[in-house]
Amino acid sequence: MRTGARVRDIRWAVGAFLCGLTLSLATPVAGNNFGSTASPGEGDSPSSSVNLDPNSHHTIRFFYIETLQRNATEWGLGRIDQSLMSTQVLADTTCSACTSQDVLITDGNYGDNGVVAWNSCPGTATVTGVHPERTCYGQIVRYNNGAYPEYYNSTLKRYRLGCHELGHTVGLRHNEFDTAVISCLNRYVRTSNDFTAHDLEHLNFEYG
Amino acid sequence: MMAVRNAGIRALILLVLPFAGAVVFSYTVLEPPGQAPLINSWSRFVPSEGGVQAEQFTSLAQLTRMSDAVVRGSIVGVQPGRAYEGAPGDVLRSVVYLVEGEVVAGGRMDRSRDTALRLEVFVGDERAPEGVPAIQPLDAPLPEGEALFFLRNKATSIELFRQTADPDVERDYYRLVNTESLVVNNLGAAQPIGGDHSAESRALATHPDFERLVAAVRQASSG
Numbered sequence: 001m002r003t004g005a006r007v008r009d010i011r012w013a014v015g016a017f018l019c020g021l022t023l024s025l026a027t028p029v030a031g032n033n034f035g036s037t038a039s040p041g042e043g044d045s046p047s048s049s050v051n052l053d054p055n056s057h058h059t060i061r062f063f064y065i066e067t068l069q070r071n072a073t074e075w076g077l078g079r080i081d082q083s084l085m086s087t088q089v090l091a092d093t094t095c096s097a098c099t100s101q102d103v104l105i106t107d108g109n110y111g112d113n114g115v116v117a118w119n120s121c122p123g124t125a126t127v128t129g130v131h132p133e134r135t136c137y138g139q140i141v142r143y144n145n146g147a148y149p150e151y152y153n154s155t156l157k158r159y160r161l162g163c164h165e166l167g168h169t170v171g172l173r174h175n176e177f178d179t180a181v182i183s184c185l186n187r188y189v190r191t192s193n194d195f196t197a198h199d200l201e202h203l204n205f206e207y208g
Numbered sequence: 209m210m211a212v213r214n215a216g217i218r219a220l221i222l223l224v225l226p227f228a229g230a231v232v233f234s235y236t237v238l239e240p241p242g243q244a245p246l247i248n249s250w251s252r253f254v255p256s257e258g259g260v261q262a263e264q265f266t267s268l269a270q271l272t273r274m275s276d277a278v279v280r281g282s283i284v285g286v287q288p289g290r291a292y293e294g295a296p297g298d299v300l301r302s303v304v305y306l307v308e309g310e311v312v313a314g315g316r317m318d319r320s321r322d323t324a325l326r327l328e329v330f331v332g333d334e335r336a337p338e339g340v341p342a343i344q345p346l347d348a349p350l351p352e353g354e355a356l357f358f359l360r361n362k363a364t365s366i367e368l369f370r371q372t373a374d375p376d377v378e379r380d381y382y383r384l385v386n387t388e389s390l391v392v393n394n395l396g397a398a399q400p401i402g403g404d405h406s407a408e409s410r411a412l413a414t415h416p417d418f419e420r421l422v423a424a425v426r427q428a429s430s431g
Contacts, residue, residue: 049259063295063298064295064296064298065295094296094297096295096297096298106294106295106298107294107295108293108294108295108298109292109294109372110292110294110300111290111292111300111302111330112362112365112366112369112371112373112378112383113292113300113302113330113383114261114262114263114360114383114384114385114386114387115259115260115261115262115387116259116260116261116262117259117260118259118260119259142294142298144294146294146372147369147371148262148369148371149369149370149371150369150370151260151262161260164260165260174406187260187261187264187406187407188260188261188264
């Protein structure tokens, strides 16, 4: 009789533990590098640079881009496991303000602003949800290769940047606190041109 | 008696273990903590995460040595900046903040042409629906109080990054070395503008007192 009660207690304990574990894992924003970002002090700013895709079909479109940066972007897009999120490259456009794609990709010389490449959710985009689960349809990735050519002078460097910025367009943040993780989402993009299994797990939870 | 004890144990299980389960996979939340209005007025200098910085640092001493000038000063004005057309028709604009203050370290700044230093900050691409760039910072109140600015002269950038711009033009402009290399004097406390969500801000948060931070910069510069 006493043994039976203990077994029931253990079942309760395991059940409660797993319940908490499941709730935690089911909330992707609790992960250490997933979720939209807000500008410091600005709260839910649409200009924030990491955004979620509102759907599980990630489409990109190129806008006046050099072949080298185009190839790097397609590399980054290819790092997204198709079983988690389907991807598609749409026909090129000459309209920078048109938002018939999840992400517009372009390059050029955007001046010495201290940033090599970045992703943004401009005023023309469609924003839904609330930070840190805000989605943005019509994001723009810009490669500042004209101002910082040394960051673009090898295939490996470009592929790292392509993977990094594409990651930001699906909600992946920098790996700030775990320097041991080798991911293209590392803040300084020095070591890897690919996502980690952990990065892909986030995509699986959100879009899979 | 036994039933009461079992009920107590189960209640404890229900209260405690779900938290334990959640803690196993909980991570540090990256957003900065709530910031005072004073800090908010400075936040326009810092774009949120999502870009790759051209210059990085891991310590205050390293940032001090990297900087062309470290200035303890205030924003005294703002002017329309320049337009940068990256791809055809894709124009980003900047504004120029006028900074006056004391050069704490570095001193490789050319102030022969102007009394105030010209700090160029990109507005971003928050375009109106019709595609017209909105330069909201020109209409916004200036950030109040003083800050410590770690600056890169744009003529130096041309050398560092082999850029094609005209050094005679760029010599008049500065940018922050890194978009988070600015620390506000928040009622005597040193408040890195990037909050605490990045490695850079944590490197600047080693001296919580603003005066001590300035002293540490002077020491790093002379060392």
